[in-house]
Amino acid sequence: MAIIIDGNATAKALKNEVKAEVELLMTKGAKRPPHLAAILVGEDGASKAYVGSKVKDCELVGYKSTLIKFEDSVSESELLKAIQELNEDEGIDGFIVQLPLPKHIDQENIIQSIHPDKDVDGFHPMNFGKMALEMDAFHPATPAGIMELLERYSINTVGKMAVVIGRSRIVGRPMSILLGSKGNPGDATVILAHSKTKELEKYTRQADIIITALGNPGFLKADMISEGAVIIDVGITRVDDTSKKGYHLAGDVDFPSCAPIASYITPVPGGVGPMTRAMLLKNTLKAYKNNY
Numbered sequence: 001m002a003i004i005i006d007g008n009a010t011a012k013a014l015k016n017e018v019k020a021e022v023e024l025l026m027t028k029g030a031k032r033p034p035h036l037a038a039i040l041v042g043e044d045g046a047s048k049a050y051v052g053s054k055v056k057d058c059e060l061v062g063y064k065s066t067l068i069k070f071e072d073s074v075s076e077s078e079l080l081k082a083i084q085e086l087n088e089d090e091g092i093d094g095f096i097v098q099l100p101l102p103k104h105i106d107q108e109n110i111i112q113s114i115h116p117d118k119d120v121d122g123f124h125p126m127n128f129g130k131m132a133l134e135m136d137a138f139h140p141a142t143p144a145g146i147m148e149l150l151e152r153y154s155i156n157t158v159g160k161m162a163v164v165i166g167r168s169r170i171v172g173r174p175m176s177i178l179l180g181s182k183g184n185p186g187d188a189t190v191i192l193a194h195s196k197t198k199e200l201e202k203y204t205r206q207a208d209i210i211i212t213a214l215g216n217p218g219f220l221k222a223d224m225i226s227e228g229a230v231i232i233d234v235g236i237t238r239v240d241d242t243s244k245k246g247y248h249l250a251g252d253v254d255f256p257s258c259a260p261i262a263s264y265i266t267p268v269p270g271g272v273g274p275m276t277r278a279m280l281l282k283n284t285l286k287a288y289k290n291n292y
C-alpha cells in the first residue's frame, strides 16, 4: 500500500514556516509585512471561493491583503488601469488576477501587463521563460507545490522517468520543465503527454513518477501504472452525487485501484490543492524580500 502524501499537513507546516519568518522580520524592525493583492472579476462561485481562501491564508501568516473586485462587465482597459496601479504601488509586493476572466477580456493581455517582479502566480512569459532557462523566477504555484511535496517526502526524482499528463500553461507544461530541470527534485527524464498522445499507457507503465493534470475523474487506472510508481494527482473535478452538497471532488486518478500498487500517492482532496495555496504565500514572501 502506498504512502499517502498529506498535502494538508505539508501546507500547514509550510504556512507555519512562512508565519515564523514574517514574525522574525517584523521583530527585526521591518516597517511592514508582505502585502498581496488579488483582482477578482465577476461572481463565479469557484473563483470567489479561491480568492477568499487566498485572502484568509494571508491573514493566517501575518500578511496584509487587498481584494479588488470588478463586475463581470468590466472593460479590459479598466482592468489594465487597475493592474498598472498595482504595478506602481510600492506598498504591494505581489498580486494575482484570478482566472478565468470573462470572454470579452484578452487573458493574455492581462497576464502580460502584470509586472514580472510582482507576478507571484508565475504566469508572465518573462517568469515562464526564466523558469525554463533555470534562472531565478516565480514558479507557478501548483507545479511548485508538487516539487515541494516531492522534496519534503524525500522522493528521489534524479534519473527517474516521469510522465506528466496534461500540458496547460499553469500545471502540466511548467511541471514538465521543473521535473526536467537540474536538481533533486528535478533531473528526471520527462514525457509530456496530452490529448493527442497515442498509447499513453505505453509510457505510464514505464514511469517511475506520474503526474496527472487533465481534469478527467478516475482516468489513471491500476493497469496503466507499474508497481512502486509515485502518483501525483492534480485533477479536481466536481462530480454530481446524491450527497447533501450535491457533488464531490474527484481527482484524475482511480485512487482505490492505484493506491495498493503505488509507492506514494496524493489524495483528492487534501493532496496537491492545499500546496497550491501555500506556494502563493511563499512566492509573495520572495517578492517582498526582493522589493523591500
Ligand code: NAD
Pocket: 142, 165, 166, 167, 168, 169, 170, 171, 172, 193, 194, 195, 196, 197, 200, 213, 214, 215, 216, 234, 235, 236, 237, 272, 273, 274, 276
Ligand atoms: P486544462 O484543461 O487547461 O488542460 C488539460 C490538459 O489535459 C490539456 O493539455 C489536454 O491536452 C490534456 N488532456 C485532456 N485529455 C487527455 C487525455 N485523454 N490524455 C492525455 N491528455 C489529455 O487543465 P488544467 O488547468 O491544467 O487543469 C487540469 C486539472 O487540474 C483540472 O481538473 C483542474 O481543476 C485541476 N487543477 C488543480 C489545481 C490544484 O491546485 N490541485 C490547480 C490547477 C488545476
